[in-house]
Amino acid sequence: MSDEIKNIIERMEADNIKFIRLQFVDLNGVPKSIAVPYVKGEMENFFTKGMPFDGSSIEGFVEINDSDLILKPDISTYSQLSWRPEESAVCRFICDIWTPEGKPFVGDPRSILKHALKKLKDEYGYNYNIGPEPEFFIVNIDEDGYPVPYDDASYFDVEPKDKGPDFRRELTLNLEELGFDVEVSHHEVGPGQNEIAFKFDDALKTADAVITFKQAIKAIVNNMAQFDGLDYRVTFMPKPFFGENGSGMHCHQSLFKDGENLFADDESESGISQEAIYFIGGLLKHAPALTAITNPIVNSYKRLVPGYEAPVYEAYGLKNRSALIRVPAARGKGTRIEYRAPDPACNPYLAFAAMLYAGMDGLKNKIDPGEPTEINIYKLTEEEREELGINVLPSSLWEAYHALEEDNIIMDGLGEHISEAFLKSKYAEWDDYRVQVFGYEQERYLDL
Structure with a gap:
């Protein structure tokens, strides 16, 4: 028995x-x-050989005629679930998926990110750190079964207008028990909208953390609601309410080598390095295709519209929140770029991998994004944006997945299995959406 297995047991x-x-x-x-x-005495075999399961019922995995897959626990991801009863304590391991032949399964999103990080390390010797900011709404279900915001507070509001301090305090305490280093929590712009930000880390650990974060918050709020006899729940739907801000998941990114932030350059006028500029260039070049991965559902594009602080313009700026990419003011080890399009409906493993492949293309081919845009792009006319060469992100899932189909860098990075399965899923989602008839249409067109 290895020391690692012995220690975890x-x-x-x-x-x-x-x-x-x-x-x-x-x-x-x-x-x-x-x-x-x-089961005492069986854990060594469990950790060594893993747990077989049927992968044919999991979306995007395998067909029924080739359904055997194996879950192998990543011992470093051990966590006790704080919201489960103490008398029957439950722990969780995040798993990698393998084939019976002992090879990583090509349809495992976590393996896709691991492969991207290995490629970055092998080719450049770099590590990729990322710090996401997943926003969410807490809603109450009314007597007619419709979701309504649990308060009508706005950005940074306090009690009694903000009804969320108890929720955020309980969530923060539970997240800290799960190993999160919570930086800040507050009410967001929209009614019922909240944010709990945690510190950046290695991209794989962070992707694991996003999944844990979303699962934990849903479970904890559900438990609190049951205790209070209410029907509160958490949603990571990007745009749950018309006329209100949607939920994003801005992703702060940087490259490190031997503990040094490669995006920092004290000698440059902007304080950011040439590597950061090229990485930005790669993200902007591949932004249309990235949008299919970072904003993967029909509802994502109800958020990506002008007027609600959502980034829709393919440009970058220093501190400019109207651009797709912002370079926050922090410098030194805190130097980073913020890619503002992603929303919390995305698969973080695929989103982080896709952004990394885009950035690596920028590094490899020295893609120059041009000068930063420091004006409010929202106030520009279409003609003025065209003069500046500022394009607009895809406005629908249909546009986004067609852009993905045409981007060989992102498609190859995700691999044939994931790419084909993802596109097949998006075709089906769009077809299902486009044939629906909504209340808006009935109200507007019934009397034509």
């Missing part, structure tokens, strides 16, 4: 673990898990 026994959840995500980033009882 000892920790599980000290934590009085009764059940083990093996967690992974499907193509769309939806958490899936298998629960197994803790």
Whole structure:
């Protein structure tokens, strides 16, 4: 028995673990898990050989005639689930997915990100750090079954207008028990909208953390609502309410080598390095295709419209929040670029991998994004934007997935299996959406 396995078994026994959840995500980033009882004496074999499962029922995985896959726990992801009862303690491991032949499964989103990080390390010796800001709404379900915001507060509001301090305090305490280093929590712009930001880390750890974050917040608020006899729930839907700001997941990114931030350059006028400029160039070049991955559902494009602080213009600026990419004011080790399009409906493993491949293309081919845009792009006319060469992000899922089809860098980075499965899923989603008849249409057109 290796020391690593021995140590984790000892920790599980000290934590009085009764059940083990093996967690992974499907193509769309939806958490899936298998629960197994803790059986003393069988854990070494469990960690070494993994747990077989049927992959044919998981979206984007395998066909029924070739359905056997294996979950292998990543021991470093051990976490006790704080919202489960102490008397029957539950822990969770995030898993990698393997084939019975002992090879990483090409349809596993986590493996796609691991491969991208390895490529960056092998070719450049760099590490990719990322800090996402997933926003969310807390809603109450009214007597007619419709969601309504649980308060009507706005940005940075306080009690009694903001009804969320108790929620955010409980969520922060539970997240800290799960190992999160929470930086700040506050009410966001929209009614019922909140943000809890946690510190950046290695992209793989951060993608794991996003999945845990979303799952934990939903579970904790659900438990609080049941205790209070209410029907509160959390939604990461990008645009749940017409006329209000949507939820984004801005992604702060930087490259490190030997502990040094490669995006920082004290000698340059802007304080950012040439590597950062090229990385920005790669992100802008591939932005249309990236949008299919970072904004992957029909509802994502209800958020990506002018007027609600959502980034729709393919430009970058220093501190400019009207541009797709912003370079925050922090310098030195805090130097980073902020890609502002992603929303919390995305699969973080695929989104982070796709952004990294775009940035690596910028580094490899020295893609120059031009001068930063420091004016409010929202106030420009279409003609003025065209003169400045500022394009607009795809305005629908249909546009976005066609842009993805034409981008060989992102398609090749995700691999044939993931790319084909993702596009197939998006074709089906768009077809299902476009044939629906909504209340808006009935109200507007019934009397024609």
